[in-house]
Amino acid sequence: DNKQMRKIKLMALLVALFYISGNAQPDGKGRGNREDKIQSMKIGFITEKLDLTPEESQKFWPVFNQFENEMKALRGNRKDGPPDIDNMSDKDAEKFVDDEFARRQKELDVMKKYQAQFKTVLPIRKVAKLYVVQEEFKRELLRRLQEHREGGRPGGPGGHEEKQP
Numbered sequence: 001d002n003k004q005m006r007k008i009k010l011m012a013l014l015v016a017l018f019y020i021s022g023n024a025q026p027d028g029k030g031r032g033n034r035e036d037k038i039q040s041m042k043i044g045f046i047t048e049k050l051d052l053t054p055e056e057s058q059k060f061w062p063v064f065n066q067f068e069n070e071m072k073a074l075r076g077n078r079k080d081g082p083p084d085i086d087n088m089s090d091k092d093a094e095k096f097v098d099d100e101f102a103r104r105q106k107e108l109d110v111m112k113k114y115q116a117q118f119k120t121v122l123p124i125r126k127v128a129k130l131y132v133v134q135e136e137f138k139r140e141l142l143r144r145l146q147e148h149r150e151g152g153r154p155g156g157p158g159g160h161e162e163k164q165p
Helices: 002-023 029-050 054-075 090-121 124-149
Strands: none
Touching: 029 054, 029 124, 054 090, 090 124
16 A cells, blocks of 8 residues: 555656646646646546546536546645655644645545536446546546657657557
8 A cells, every 4th residue: 555655656656747847838828738637538538437428527527627626726736846845844844734634524525515416417336436547547648648758758768558449
């Protein structure tokens, strides 16, 4: 579990770095375009993996978008990077930990709220699968980021990747 937690933290860090690097475009043009591409990829990925019908999609996506907006609002603007914990006073470190727990509890509360709403628009098995699919999407996004940073060689050094239909 500790190893998996480290992987999750690393993935979150890489996604954050990917997001920040997209926002660092001097002319501001790269930011929206990259976010739009990621959002389009996410919609396609989730729709395909959950095998959403047109009727389910029509009901699901407005709820999911509200969910994501609330989660983003809770996470706030983290462009300042991680805090310098090594140079914090004990009092500041304790406040940081308390604030982090409070933020995570709020995220959990939002997740519970929307889980109830998801059940009204999707069958329960698709709701259950949604959480797995969201993690799969993060892994796929990280894989693509890594390929891009390695010079766009899918499948590693040989450059061979099996194409999936």
